[in-house]
Amino acid sequence: MWLEMLITNAEVYQVGLYDLRIDGSIIVEMGRLQPLHGEPVVDAAGGALLPGLTDHHIHFLSYAASLSSIDCSPSKVANGIQLAELLRQTPGDTWLRGFGYHESVAGDIDRHWIDQCCDHRPVRIQHRTGRLWIYNSAAIEQLKLAMEQQNSNHPLTTSSLESGRFYDADQSLGDLLGRHLPPVAEASRRLAAFGITAFSDMTPSNDQETFSLFKRLRQQNNLLQHVQLARNKPFTQTNPTDSVMPGPVKIHLHESRLPALQDLVDRITLSHEHGVAVAIHAVTEIEMLFSITALEDAGTIQGDRIEHASVTPDYLLEKIKALDLTVVTQPQFIFGKGDTYRQDVAADSLPHLYRCAAFVNSGIALAGSSDAPFGCPDPWSSMRAAVTRRTSSGHVLTGDEVLSPEQALALYLGGLHSPGKFRQLEVGATADLCLLDRPWLLARRTLHSDHVKLVFNQGTPVYQKQDCISLQYQKAQPTL
Ligand SMILES: [Zn+2]
Numbered sequence: 001m002w003l004e005m006l007i008t009n010a011e012v013y014q015v016g017l018y019d020l021r022i023d024g025s026i027i028v029e030m031g032r033l034q035p036l037h038g039e040p041v042v043d044a045a046g047g048a049l050l051p052g053l054t055d056h057h058i059h060f061l062s063y064a065a066s067l068s069s070i071d072c073s074p075s076k077v078a079n080g081i082q083l084a085e086l087l088r089q090t091p092g093d094t095w096l097r098g099f100g101y102h103e104s105v106a107g108d109i110d111r112h113w114i115d116q117c118c119d120h121r122p123v124r125i126q127h128r129t130g131r132l133w134i135y136n137s138a139a140i141e142q143l144k145l146a147m148e149q150q151n152s153n154h155p156l157t158t159s160s161l162e163s164g165r166f167y168d169a170d171q172s173l174g175d176l177l178g179r180h181l182p183p184v185a186e187a188s189r190r191l192a193a194f195g196i197t198a199f200s201d202m203t204p205s206n207d208q209e210t211f212s213l214f215k216r217l218r219q220q221n222n223l224l225q226h227v228q229l230a231r232n233k234p235f236t237q238t239n240p241t242d243s244v245m246p247g248p249v250k251i252h253l254h255e256s257r258l259p260a261l262q263d264l265v266d267r268i269t270l271s272h273e274h275g276v277a278v279a280i281h282a283v284t285e286i287e288m289l290f291s292i293t294a295l296e297d298a299g300t301i302q303g304d305r306i307e308h309a310s311v312t313p314d315y316l317l318e319k320i321k322a323l324d325l326t327v328v329t330q331p332q333f334i335f336g337k338g339d340t341y342r343q344d345v346a347a348d349s350l351p352h353l354y355r356c357a358a359f360v361n362s363g364i365a366l367a368g369s370s371d372a373p374f375g376c377p378d379p380w381s382s383m384r385a386a387v388t389r390r391t392s393s394g395h396v397l398t399g400d401e402v403l404s405p406e407q408a409l410a411l412y413l414g415g416l417h418s419p420g421k422f423r424q425l426e427v428g429a430t431a432d433l434c435l436l437d438r439p440w441l442l443a444r445r446t447l448h449s450d451h452v453k454l455v456f457n458q459g460t461p462v463y464q465k466q467d468c469i470s471l472q473y474q475k476a477q478p479t480l
Pocket residue numbers: 057058059202371
């Protein structure tokens with residue numbers, strides 16, 4: 001950590017042109033400031049200085065794993081022929097992991113399908129929902145071997161082992177094959193380059209072990225962001241740190257097998273009794289209605305949130321507002337998956353898909369996120385989607401849901417504990433900063449991560465744009 005530093009000529013977002021002095025991790029002065037003797041100085045040259053961005057819903061370890069995997073999503077492989085080609089041509093003979101698969105590429109593929117294109121190495125492909133893995137025969141052989149060696153009774157069904165299709169079996173598969181730490185430092189660096197200084201990991205299986213892992217990563221400087229971890233139950237987090245904090249209890253609903261309503265009410269109540277908010281994954285209208293009915297029954301506390309809220313008709317907006325829930329959405333899905341939605345989603349649901357303006361206009365706290373690796377991790381790409389509502393083929397989806405660039409940016413300016421609340425840069429605030437290479441008036445036209453020039457986490461630089469020659473830290477000369 002640098003002890004003291006001066007940033008000059010910064011267009012502090014929505015405040016004005018200022019110099020800022022940072023002492024340790026805190027902004028201690030703002031105004032027209034003279035450098036102190038020997039103080040490092042960064043000339044922001046009029047660039048916009050934003051609070052560091054927050055990704056409010058990511059699956060960080062899966063995202064890191066995706067960096068050493070192949071992208072099997074419809075945006076990368078249009079059909080089965082292209083997917084087969086990709087599997088055949090990826091070099092190596094060790095495990096190959098694919099992610100982002102959707103049936104629009106080649107239907108409900110199974111082990112035999114993958115065997116036809118790649119049978120010389122173990123292959124596993126994850127469906128883009130994250131719920132389904134498809135293994136080839138070589139991969140299943142490894143699974144069977146592990147089952148024999150561990151003499152274990154894992155709940156993998158015979159039909160799954162025959163087809164190679166495993167639903168909601170992450171825990172068992174991980175127990176059998178072991179979990180290897182993916183390239184987390186690289187993943188964290190990439191997020192920093194987007195200006196992200198904090199994220200909420202919303203993986204439903206997070207437990208005490210995950211906490212220890214993230215704390216270790218942070219201590220080893222492999223993690224450049226503040227982290228909030230959603231958890232599987234409201235266990236007591238004994239030793240929270242400033243940088244790795246416990247978050248809400250994540251509840252994952254599936255329309256095809258919803259629990260009894262009272263069970264969900266009880267789960268929410270238990271969490272609230274521990275003073276822990278809940279974050280409910282609700283994608284379909286039925287899941288939304290079910291979650292909201294349970295929350296009406298159980299009552300809400302500050303911090304309760306709905307993840308995705310993918311289909312939200314008007315009558316649900318009123319209920320969400322009345323319950324004071326925060327909605328955490330992913331505008332980037334409009335761009336990344338919008339063309340598939342146009343084909344797959346029922347016509348009467350399309351106007352209610354990944355709404356933005358409707359939430360804002362209803363006074364509902366709205367926050368943005370990537371859901372990476374299931375969505376693109378770049379928040380700027382998401383902001384563009386929120387402003388244009390364009391799919392990757394250029395179609396506009398629900399144009400009346402557009403946000404202004406400022407509203408789109410605000411989705412990423414909330415804190416980990418108050419995702420919908422804009423953090424202002426001011427004296428006393430933590431120096432989590434994202435400096436752009438141009439004033440906001442220009443940056444708002446393109447909303448592009450290329451404009452991110454320098455990023456600080458708690459006063460420490462965590463990213464600096466490579467080709468940015470104007471950015472030299474200068475030791476101030478003694479003032480006379
Ligand atoms: Zn998610």
